[in-house]
Amino acid sequence: MSEDFSDIPEELYLATEAHVKYIQSLDTRKDEYDYWLTEHLRLNGLYWGLTALHLLGHPDALPRADAIDFVLSCQHENGGFGAAPGHDAHMLSTVSAVQILAMLDAFDELEKRGKGKEQVGKYIASLQNRQTGTFAGDEWGEEDTRFLYGAFNALSLLGLLHLVDVDKAVEHIAACANFDGGYGVSPGAESHAGQIFTCVAALTIAGRQDLIDKERLGRWLSERQIAGGGLNGRPEKKEDVCYSWWVLSSLEMIGKTHWINKSQLAAFILRCQDMEKGGISDRPGNMVDVWHTVFGIAGLSLLKYPGLQPVNEVYCMPKSTISRIFGR
């Protein structure tokens, strides 16, 4: 069924060229103080930017060889990746590194010039708490279902999920479930769209969607759409482009995106664009950033808005990458 976006006003369209230019400009802002303050997100930023470019149909707008070199320059002896050279290894940047290499079809470079897939898998596996099944972000940090999802995401892309105790991790997710069908950051915590995405996606990767109360969860998720078309992350909160992605992708995973109004959501995301200079913000009229840019574009792609490559809802990567890796 093709989507009907005919009620979206004509002046709202996808500013593809502007977005490509915006993403290309991100690494040329070395004379801006913020560029230096955000170095701890460099590898994540590359993943966000590259994913957006792939979905926009401009996968080569950032030079492939440079991207691979940069990723490999962030790797530590233990296999983990830091956010940039000189930054400590962390789950979040390691997952981004794997996702980037997957998108660029460059796992062979990791074998040849990096520490190899197996070592990356070992690093991630070392962060699992074998008693509870959940994961930490690094050797110092707290445990969080975000890290569990990240581990499943990267390990499955690497074909190394067997390095961790999947059943224990699944048990942990089940313990994070709430009566409203949603999931919290840890057992006892309130349902939250971001955590729901991580838990539902992890269960999907583990092949354990049977544990999800799809009816209740679908109800909770669909109630996130509020007047104006955007989605919020929790009851009585404001709408936001990034939450819109987590809710929408979770709905997709449980087969219920038709429970919200897609055209109104598409219009909301389109209104968050900076039409002139490119980029997408959390809400209309706010400052853009690459984080909301990728989730806005991914959201539009999932809504089948014209002119975009299809996105995979579990990995937030191009469908073509996922089918190349998993052969489906």
Next chain:
Amino acid sequence: MANQGGSQHGIARTSRVRTEAQRQRDLERIASYRVLEDDLRARVKNPRTAYADRASAQHVFDLTTRLLRLNPEYYTVWNIRRRALLVLLPAGPKARRGDCCDRSSCSCLGETQPSHGCPKAGRSGTTADDAGDHTSEENDEEKKQDDEETEKQTRTMLQTELEFTIPLLIESPKCYWIWSYRLWILRQSISRLPVPVARGIWQAELALASKMLTKDRRNFHAWGYRRHVVAQLESDALGGGSMVEAEFQYTEDKIRADLSNFSAWHSRSKLIPRLLEERGADEKARREFFEAELDKIHNALNVGPEDQSLWYYHQYLMLNLTTLPPNNEHTITPTLPIEDRIAFLRNELAEIRDLLEDYDNVKLIYEALIDLTLDLCRLEGKRKPDEEEKENLREWLGKMKELDPMRMGRWRDFEEGLRREWGVEA
């Protein structure tokens, strides 16, 4: 990945063109930031020398202070600060006994990382345990004084660390790394200080969490943080006991101040099973408790029937009726006879229907009425709705479609389910 650091939330879009003066100012700030960063990086490049002695560690530590004030999101710098602090902290009596990594008193991730937080296994390989090299000739009195001195020093240092993060937290209340560092410091207090002292530090932390929740009543981090702090205060490691009554009262106060605080309602729902268990509530007490909760939510719904938070809690209470043995030991009234469950549901239907008299255009009321009707059919042996109920269901569904066309796909699926499962033709 779900990492919100560095993203812009709620900042108005302004012209991205800088004046030349602004650009110059940026360049100056960049220069001084990078000098600091380069200095620190050069020092920690070789971990063997960076933390080799107190003076080197102190220098590294001071650099992290300056850098983190400029950029609290710089997680690597927080890690460096931890490494330096492990050298600077005196090896206390607890640490000297070698139980500084006692798993039972440490909720950290020690299981997977043997070196975690243990000064004797610091990653730098060089640690401050020389303080432990006391000879046996020392008399006990001297040792006691030493211990007191060590304890005082440790306490001061940990407290200084907690204070260091406060202005950073006020500026960036959602910065994950600051919270994570705080928790690490707090854990150090458990492993390095006598229980009553550590307990005092964690108690002050609970006060901080309360303060954060007064400022932002639904701050997700602060609610989770509070749960974590309470769990620690309840643990054996801090000589604690149950705080479930006090925490339940806390949700009561929060709800009284603001009915639509879903975080507080949620917390309440999670505390109730433990509360009743610890009270040793019998069947009668449980039933009375349930009735009181129902009254509370009815009163709230009477003034705010549009409030989703209230309806979620209402759904939670209804689950208590519809979840039957043997899988309901965590409900409020697990042994309630089926007739009573049915009676409660019928009463509930009447109560919620009364709301329609004042509010006939609130979707959530119709949704609840449909849920309750089907719950009733299920409890009564999964019977089909009777003619009157069918008529009601059709009418209420029609109202939902009319009031909430945004979720039309959901209502259509629901309509189909009504036809297929319950024999309700459109």
